[in-house]
Amino acid sequence: MRQFVALTKPRVTMLAVFCAVIGMFLATPGMVEPLTLIAGTVGIWSLAGGAFTVNCLLEQRIDARMSRTRARPMARGELSSTQALLFAAFLALLGSALLFFWVNPLTMWLTIATFFGYAFIYTVILKPTTPQNIVIGGLSGAMPPALGWAAVAGEVGPEAILLVLIIFVWTPPHFWALALYRVEDYRKSGLPMLPVTHGQRFTQLQILLYTVLLGAVSVLPFVIRMSGWVYLCAAIVLALGFIQHAWKLYRDYSDRQARATFNYSLFYLAALFAALLVDHYAMPILVP
Numbered sequence: 001m002r003q004f005v006a007l008t009k010p011r012v013t014m015l016a017v018f019c020a021v022i023g024m025f026l027a028t029p030g031m032v033e034p035l036t037l038i039a040g041t042v043g044i045w046s047l048a049g050g051a052f053t054v055n056c057l058l059e060q061r062i063d064a065r066m067s068r069t070r071a072r073p074m075a076r077g078e079l080s081s082t083q084a085l086l087f088a089a090f091l092a093l094l095g096s097a098l099l100f101f102w103v104n105p106l107t108m109w110l111t112i113a114t115f116f117g118y119a120f121i122y123t124v125i126l127k128p129t130t131p132q133n134i135v136i137g138g139l140s141g142a143m144p145p146a147l148g149w150a151a152v153a154g155e156v157g158p159e160a161i162l163l164v165l166i167i168f169v170w171t172p173p174h175f176w177a178l179a180l181y182r183v184e185d186y187r188k189s190g191l192p193m194l195p196v197t198h199g200q201r202f203t204q205l206q207i208l209l210y211t212v213l214l215g216a217v218s219v220l221p222f223v224i225r226m227s228g229w230v231y232l233c234a235a236i237v238l239a240l241g242f243i244q245h246a247w248k249l250y251r252d253y254s255d256r257q258a259r260a261t262f263n264y265s266l267f268y269l270a271a272l273f274a275a276l277l278v279d280h281y282a283m284p285i286l287v288p
Contacts, residue, residue: 003073003078003079004073004079004087006072006073007049007052007053007056007072007073007074007079007084007087007088008048008049008050008052008053008091009049009052009055009056012052013045013048013049013052015266015269015270016044016048016141016144017041017044017045017048017144018270018273019144019145019148019163019167019269019273020040020041020044020144020145020147020148020151021037021041021148022145022148022163022273022274022276022277023144023145023146023147023148023149023151023152023160023163024036024037024040024041024148024149024151024152025148025152025277025280026145026148026149026159026163026226026276026277026280027148027149027151027152027153027157027159027160028152028153032152035102036102036103036151036152039098039099039102039103040098040099040103040107040147040148040151040152042094042095042098043094043095043096043097043098043099043102043103043107043108043111044095044099044107044111044144044147044148044151045095046091046092046094046095046098047091047092047095047096047099047111047112047114047115048095048114048115048144049091050087050088050089050090050091050092050095050115050119051088051114051115051118051119052118053084053087053088053091054084054085054088054119054120054123055118055119055123056072056073056074056075056084057074057081057084057085057088058119058123058124059074059123060072060074060075060081062189062190062191063075064076065185065188065189066182066185066186066188066189067185068182068185069185092112092115095111096108096111096112099111099151103151104150104151104154106150106154106155106156107147107150107151110143110146110147110150110156111143111147114140114143114144114147117137117139117140117143118137118140118141121137121140122136122137122140127191128190128191128192129192130192131192131193131194131196131197131198133191133192133193134171134172134175134176134193134194135171135172138167138168138171138172139164139168141167141171142164142165142166142167142168142171143164144167145160145163145164145167145273146160146161146163146164149163158224159221159224159226162220162221162224162226163221163276165217165220166214166217166218166220166272167269169210169213169214169217170214170265170268170269172206172207172210173206173207173210173211173214173242173246173261173265174262174265174266174269176193176194176195176203176206176207176210177207177249177258177259177261177262177265178258178262179193179194179195179196179203180195180200180203180204180207180249180253180255180258181255181258181259181262183195183196183200194206200253201253204249204250204253205250207246207249207250207261208243208246208247208249208250211239211242211243211245211246212243212246214239214242215235215236215239215240215242215243218235218238218239218272219232219235219236219239221235221276222235227276227279227280228279228282229279230275230278230279230282231275231276231278231279234271234272234275234278234279235272235275238268238271238272238275241264241268242264242265242268245257245260245261245264246261248261249261
């Protein structure tokens with residue numbers, strides 16, 4: 001059971017589902033209906049887990065060459081390709097059924113599109129062919145809040161698209177920080193990650209530039225009056241922290257600082273979306 005759970009990359013899935021759940025609550029001024037919340041959460045989790053399982057299946061030889069991923073079940077040969085494929089199919093069917101029958105068809109089709117975008121377009125086409133793989137393929141990973149929004153609202157409004165944009169801009173500095181201190185892993189694997197193809201210094205600069213851009217994008221919910229002052233204060237503080245990490249990484253590189261920047265990026269995204277949720281329910285109280 002632990003091996004099958006590991007295929008779903010539970011920590012990554014948890015962050016994605018967390019952003020989807022936040023999207024659900026932001027889509028309504030009240031509370032989310034329990035059935036929609038439960039079916040939507042489990043359905044999105046299932047399809048996300050299925051996509052990650054396909055990713056592990058397709059990249060098992062690459063994972064076996066990287067110290068960060070060689071302990072994964074497929075890389076170690078602890079599960080067969082047939083087992084992984086059947087497990088992915090089960091998760092995809094379960095998630096699709098939950099979303100179609102207990103949420104709405106739009107959420108199902110959007111989540112299925114995200115499944116194929118990550119499992120096949122990103123994994124098979126983009127990741128092994130271009131150093132911009134994370135930038136282009138990041139759209140699939142940025143979709144969870146739109147999925148949650150669609151589950152409740154039955155549509156994808158401009159606010160949902162803005163949430164997707166935040167994660168889309170967050171993704172490159174997040175992954176490139178990881179790629180910097182794992183550059184030898186990526187070089188051995190043959191994957192054209194940015195530090196391998198363009199060098200360390202160029203990647204450091206890109207992380208800094210994207211982090212500044214992310215700070216600007218993160219205040220847009222306040223600009224369009226989607227959120228209030230509680231969120232704005234949190235967004236500014238979190239953005240300054242991220243920029244500080246990126247600046248330290250650019251000024252004086254070390255693997256330790258790259259790891260710290262990567263870890264902060266995880267905290268940043270979770271805290272930013274939590275601030276959106278707190279602000280969403282605080283606004284009616286603070287604004288008469």
